[in-house]
Amino acid sequence: MEKRATIKDVAEAAGVGVATVSRVLSGGSASPRTRERVLAVAAQLDYRPSALGRNLRQRRTGGMGLLVPDLTDTFYGQLAEGVLACARSAGDPVVVGSTGGDPEQESELIGMLLEQSVDRMIAVPAGDSDTWAPAIRAGMTVVFADRLPSQAVQDDDPGVSVADLMLLDGLAPAAAPARPLDAPSVVADDRAGIRTAVRYLRGLGHRRIAFLGGPGHDRRVAAFREAVGSPVDEELIVFATGSRDSAYAAAAGLFQSRPDLSAVVAGGNVLGEAAVLAARELDLRVPRDVSLVMYDDVPWAELCSPPLTVIAQPGRDMGYRAAELVLRSSTRRLRNVVLPTELVIRGSCGPHRSPEGPR
């Protein structure tokens, strides 16, 4: 356990000042002669500049933070891989946190990153804009991926009691009028994806199409509503929390309460998984009894029988692009990237068959 060489050691060994060493290693100007000397000595001492010193000096940690709801969800795994790939090519460390879809945990993790002086992060947000305001106010460059934070409820009338409360932490009540926090983002074209799927199902003759949503699927639900057109049968839109259990419960409940539905689009791969499981449990055959299209393409979608028809979104690319965006945040243009989706038709959708019994 030998101790690492410092810049001072290199400077002494090379017979130059520390400033020169720093310059050479940071690509600053130096005479070829000294440059060579310093480089040689540094190599020989196996010197690696300590990120600690540098970070303190420039008052920020290199690299970036990454917040996802759940690494067990294959899609977020893909997204994370994309981020890590980009970061690796830049030589940057990535601090990863899993929020479990819980705004409170998310808030804690943001605080932790703040403490670490991580000033760049990409996030699949769980909380609303109020959760994220502190981070952005603190000067963090935040890029949202996969979805945007929901709009916090506006409290337009800051009563005296509220003001009283705020005095506790010494903040001026009127500081932030809760504007819609503008941050770059990279998301999939949910609207087009859902619309294509719904049209596809429509083309197969399906009329009663259900939507199985999870947290953060607001845009997908909206797109679904728009695609099916009015009147929307509200009972056919059900939500689950993030957990697999909840997803299963929602799917099973949907199938049981509305045996007349003939197709369902699942808002994410966990929901899709739940739908397949619930259908099987209730002896509904796919696609004979019910057609299914799932958001997210994941390797195991092909394993199901029948293989699942999916709305593919480029998870890895999404992560990579987001990381690029957060790194070159100087490029202020081209914010709000929208990635294309693609309907991958496999075998989980079939033509609508009128129910067997009379009606």
Added chain:
Amino acid sequence: MEKRATIKDVAEAAGVGVATVSRVLSGGSASPRTRERVLAVAAQLDYRPSALGRNLRQRRTGGMGLLVPDLTDTFYGQLAEGVLACARSAGDPVVVGSTGGDPEQESELIGMLLEQSVDRMIAVPAGDSDTWAPAIRAGMTVVFADRLPSQAVQDDDPGVSVADLMLLDGLAPAAAPARPLDAPSVVADDRAGIRTAVRYLRGLGHRRIAFLGGPGHDRRVAAFREAVGSPVDEELIVFATGSRDSAYAAAAGLFQSRPDLSAVVAGGNVLGEAAVLAARELDLRVPRDVSLVMYDDVPWAELCSPPLTVIAQPGRDMGYRAAELVLRSSTRRLRNVVLPTELVIRGSCGPHRSPEGPR
């Protein structure tokens, strides 16, 4: 973008010295009176100690590193979730790196963590012991998870030419005699898991059982060899690299070259996925034509039809335990944790049927 308060600000506002503030916040001794004052002021200023200053001062970064081959692999996702859960409860940041199973990338990532002065890490190693020697020599506390680094090839005869080469970086050639680097670890009981699976297949009448292995599956292969007993049909043991393509190729190749096999155990979920795909492509029915048991229990194992019989290993626990181990590294006892596996019988294994055609 208001700038954060420093310990100095707190000290001034509270009318005490910085040392006192530091003590109070670090849980050191202080009179109740001052403690209260400092705490109040700190809260009011929304002071959060900067990890940068602290890290530099104590010459180490808090938190830990985590190196896995691929976050797209559900098992590593589970493992990562476990690590993150433990770290979160400790309030520690986790720097995650994805090695892609490539020792070179792994080495680079280790270097990056070294640079960050991360002195604790948990890793699913890709490289051999030589890859990890530098990290451990540098004083890192490394806990291996899921598997151990393979033993580097011993070069027992350090010829003069080798010594010459080593002079280049100024290292003494005889420094590290390549001892088997002892680091704590937490792995699954591969031996028992594989043995149980093989016995189960044997009990179903299978005699020609194949093993589909990937990188890092050394212990599983060894266990397989032991379980099937001699003579081992070497053709029935095939390997893939980490990628899904390679896994598919290996599986397809196996099925084609040895149509007489009646069961296969896949060494990991990616291999299992490949086996299902390849079998389907070759019109082999599971379990009618070939029985399949897969290492790793993953949510989608139940989605296949038939649902996959698996050797379940507790991925999340593995990560959690590893993180515990690396955090409380003072507890020198209880290194090398072995977690139990469980054969979860679903529907992918059936009784052996003698081949239809005469033989």
Added chain:
DNA sequence: CACTCACGTGGATACGTTTTCAAGCATCTC
């Protein structure tokens, strides 16, 4: 009452780096 002892406290230092600033020096121009 003097002396000791324990404890609370604050000044000073070190951690390793980047960056500013001024100085040194050689070259170029008038």
Added chain:
DNA sequence: GAGATGCTTGAAAACGTATCCACGTGAGTG
């Protein structure tokens, strides 16, 4: 040849924290 100009260089000052050490004050004891 003198002044200006450009380039290279090193000393020094931060960055925010934890910790050593010395100082002062209080209580407790002889």
